[in-house]
Amino acid sequence: MRAKSDQPLAGIVPKLLAWFxxxxxxxxxxxxxxxxxxxxxxxxxxxxxxxxxxPHAAPYFAAFTTRWPTVEALAAARDDDVMQAWAGLGYYARARNLLKCAREVAARGGFPETEAGLRTLPGIGPYTAGAIAALAFGERTPAVDGNAERVFARLLAIKEDWAAAKKRIALLARDLVPEDRPGAFAEALMDLGATICTPRKPNCAICPVAAYCRAFDEGEAESYPIKPEKIARPERFGIVYVLRRGGYIWVVRRPPSGLLGGMLALPSSEWSETRQDAAAPVDAEWEVLGEVRHVFTHFSLKLDVWFAETPDTDLPEGFWTSEDEIDGLPTVFAKAAALAGLSARRKR
Ligand code: SF4
Structure with a gap:
């Protein structure tokens, strides 16, 4: 008997758009x-x-577009203001690329209007270029993110090597984009992946394209996509020092390149692969408050949090800043400050 899902996949386009x-x-x-x-x-x-x-991005988006309503306004912003506004979103290299891109767009007099042109901008990869071209300029081009890849992997019950599967999905999506509504097609796929064809427990019973879905036919929707096993992230360890005087806290500027490059930070020991012997950077009545954890792309970090009130001691590098500025620190340091009871506003 012929399975329902042997129908040509082009049939998903009107179904998906009507649902959207x-x-x-x-x-x-x-x-x-x-x-x-x-x-x-x-x-x-x-x-x-x-x-x-x-939900996490929405308030940041509102804050950015209120403060910098155009790309030209963002391009003219001070680096420190943008980095501070970005704090809590993580991956600070993206914030630096954001500024770089805004300045290039402003210098060019506006965004390029094609996917190919958009890809020449810093920090814009194939997916983002496709999304901007389709949504803002109506170009007939796909925007295939992780959500869309999952949907296609299930529709086709793709079992092949995931790297090859991604290429196949990109080609297929390009063929399917409708001439008249490329942006709506991109967003419909995003919404389907985010609300119905979710990573866990996809709700196939209400899916508008279930009639085309081979994974659904197999009763194995959740098994797709089949990806190679992830290698466990290595761990790193260190100590972060919260040094306080009155309403002030000691901060340092991280080196311009590398992880969290150029950001304000709390002073810390080296982050090493094994726990190091405890060492205080200056003499003070140090109290060990506990541990904070943070996951970066390539490793997970455990930091012991040391706290001291100091009447007269400075560290060799850095400066005092008001406790009110703590919420502008990268998340890993804001977590340490919160453990020291210094950041009531930010809860992560
Ligand atoms: S039927 Fe289920 S698995 Fe297939 S696309 Fe819809 S939600 Fe995803």
């Missing part, structure tokens, strides 16, 4: 149907969503 017209998510960076999309807002939202969820 009924069920599209309301998101801060979207506009009402028929209203043109600002490439700046599409770009900014996509860069933020590369590293966090919609």
């Amino acid at each position: 017209d009924r069920s599209a998510r309301t998101l801060p960076w979207r506009t009402a149907p028929g209203v043109g999309r600002d490439p700046y807002r599409v770009w900014l939202s996509e860069i933020m969503l590369q590293q966090t969820t919609v």
Whole structure:
């Protein structure tokens, strides 16, 4: 007997668009149907969503677009202000690329209007270029992110090597993009992946394209995509020092390149692969408050948090800053400050 899912996959396009017209998510960076999309807002939202969820990105998006409503305004911003506004989103190299890109766009007089042109900008890869080109400029081009890849892997029950599968999905998606509504197709795939064809427990019973889905036919939706096993992240260890005097706290500027490059930080020991013997940077009544953990892309970090009140001691490098500035520190240091009871506003 012929399975339902042997129907040509092109049939998903009208089904998906009709479902999207009924069920599209309301998101801060979207506009009402028929209203043109600002490439700046599409770009900014996509860069933020590369590293966090919609609920976490939404207040950052609102804050950025209120303070810097255009790409030209962002291009003219001070580096420190942007880095501080980005704090808590992580991956600070992206914030630096964000500024670099904004300045290049401003210098060019606006965003390029094609996927190929957009890909020449710093920090813009194939997915983001496709999303901006399709959503803001109506180019018939795909925007295939992890959500869309998962949907296609399930629709086709792809069992082949994941690297080869991704290439196949990219080609297929390019063929399927409808001439008249490329942006809606991209967002429909994003929404389907985010709300129905979720990584765990996909809700196939209400899926608009279930009739085309081979993984659903097999009763194995959740088994796809089949990806190579992830290698466990190595661990690193260190000590972070919270040194306080009155309403001030000691901070350092990290080296300009490398992890968290150029950011303000709390002083810390080296982050090494094994626990080091405890060493205090200056004489003080140090108290060990506990441990904070943070996961970076290539390793996970455990930092012991040491705290001291000091009447007159400075460290060799760095400076005192008001406790009010602590919320602008990268998340790993804000966690340490919170453990010392210094950051009530930020809870992660
Ligand atoms: S039927 Fe299920 S697995 Fe297939 S696309 Fe829909 S939600 Fe995903």
